[in-house]
Amino acid sequence: MQLKDAKILVIDDDPDVLIAMRLLLKSHVAEITVEKKPSNLPSIITNKKFDVVILDMNFNGLVNTGNEGIFWLNRIKELSPHTDVILITAYGDIDLAIRSLKEGAxxxxxxxxxxxxxxxxxxxxxxxxxxxxxxLKSKGETKIIGESEEINRVFSKIEKVAPTDANILILGENGTGKDLVARAIHENSNRKNKPFVKVDVGALTSSLFESELFGYKKGAFTDAREDRKGRFESANGGTLFLDEIGNISLRQQARLLTVLQNRTITPLGSNEVVPVDIRLICATNLKISELSDESKFRKDLIYRINTVDIVVPPLRTRGTDITLLTRFFLDFYSKKYAKGPFKTEKSFLEKLKNHSFPGNVRELQYIVERAVIMAENSVLQDKDLSFSAIELAPEKQDLDDMRLETVEKNTILKVIDKNKGNISKSAKELGITRAALYRRLDKYDL
Structure with a gap:
């Protein structure tokens, strides 16, 4: 999108500011709307979509705390989550600036x-x-929802790699949506009209691994009553997605490497070599550093499957995406269970924003589904939310293990549990910044 196509809304109770902004922007953008009263903002945004809102932080001219701007910023994000907001003020308060950015400006x-x-x-x-x-759509349904900088980086990588045949390794915690990224790559590729075949290879036993992936001939083993194609052959011409690739044995890795090098398979019970043409996508919740341990994973296989890697960010780092996803799941489950439509009080969204989501998007999905099922009225409040105690249960500390990293890890878990997943409160109690706490969560894979 170009600036000349943009629609801008300016809200300020100072007429001089509105005139100055109109004069500045009218020759640069497609449309500029100015408004003196912020109370008119909901109806304006509801009736027309804007790309950017320029919003004053202080109104009425009585108490200039910036709270008015923060209030209307949150209102804009509720009504139009995809709209960018620039906050302006005559008071250079750095704390207020940081707060507004955290709130979604x-x-x-x-x-x-x-x-x-x-x-x-x-x-x-x-x-x-x-x-x-x-x-990134499939059968008319948006598969990946988000507007945060973190998820936009994922979108950008998908758009670059999808048209190629490069092998992709998707990394990320459980529940972040790695399978959705894999499907989005396929559906935006030149192979989109060909099969997309998913295999959870981590769940395959050694005996099933070869028969499932490479197929077999009738009589190859006791229960082989007919010929059966393996997943490689079923995905021929399309995409093969191997999930939980980090959990397969070294022997399975060797067999997989041979197939990827030769691009051929030999079904069990056959001497016939079958060529296969597949685009390979793999995923794991392990980190590259863990995969690099050659006692567990072959480096030559990592290089083979990892032409490009895509790291799917945890939900706790995706800011306003929590609100977007919440509204998406509310709409979905309202229709599924024929309830609602639901409105949400600020307390409902605030409680979600303050949760650490160790189970990521999958956890949020189940939380919202539970709230819809159990809701007694159409306005959801914080009391309608319940989080899984299992997700936040701290591990029991081994009294004999007094290594510094173990003590630190268990202390972090205890404080986060005490503060019910609120990262800001936990960081403050631990005496470190939010960023430092996130680094430790990542370090200990929490």
Whole structure:
């Protein structure tokens, strides 16, 4: 999208600011709307879509705390989650700036502004704008939902690698949606009209591994009563997705490597070599550093399956995507269970935002489904949410294991559990920043 196609809304109770913004932007954008009263904002946004909203942080001119701007920022994000918001104020309060960015603002500028910086900021936002799951659709349904910087990086990689035949390794915690990324790659590739075959190889026993992947001939073993194609042959011309690749044995890895090198398979009970043409996508919840341990995983296989890697971010790092996904699941389960439609109080969304989501998107999905099923009225509150105690249950500390990293890991788990998954409160209690706490969560794979 280009700046000349953008629609901008400016909200400020100072007429001079509105005039200045109109004069500045009218020659750069497709449409600019100005509004003096923020109370009119809901009806304006409901009736027309805007790419960027420029919002004053203080109204009424009585108490300039910025709270008014934060309130209307949250209202905009509720009504139009995909709209970028730039907050402006005459008071250069860095704490307020950081707070607004955490609440979902895209940028923060101080009056008097520099025209070039305002244009540059809007241009950058418009350039990066995309709808959640842009071009990542299947049978009319959006498969990946999000607008955060973290998920946009995933979208960008998918768009680059999908048209190629490069082997892809998808990394990420359980529940982040690695299978959706795999399917999105297939459905945006040149093989989209060919089969997409998924195999959970981590669940296959040694005896099933070869028969499932490579197929067999009648009589190859006791229960082989007829010829059967393996998953490689079934995916011929299309995409083969091997999930939980990090859990297969070294012997299975060797067999897989041979097939990938030769691009041929030999069904069990046959001497016939069958050529296969597949695009390979693999996924694992292990980190590359863990896969690099040659006692567990062959490095030559890593190189073979990992032409490009895509890391799917955990939900706790995706900011406003939590709200987007919540609304998506609310709509889905409202229709499924013929209930609602539901509205949400701020307390409902705040409780979700403060949860650490160790189970990621899958956990959020089940939480929302449970809330819909158990809801007694159409307005959901924080009391309608319940989190799994299993997800946050801290491990019992081995009193004989007093290594510093073990003590630190268990302390983090205990504090997060105490604060019911609230990362901000936990970081404060631990005496570290949120970023430092996230680094430790990643370090200990929590």
């Amino acid at each position: 895209s940028d923060f500028i101080i009056k008097p502004w520099q025209n070039e910086k305002v244009i540059a900021s809007i241009s950058e936002m418009v350039k990066k704008r995309r709808k959640p799951g842009k071009n």
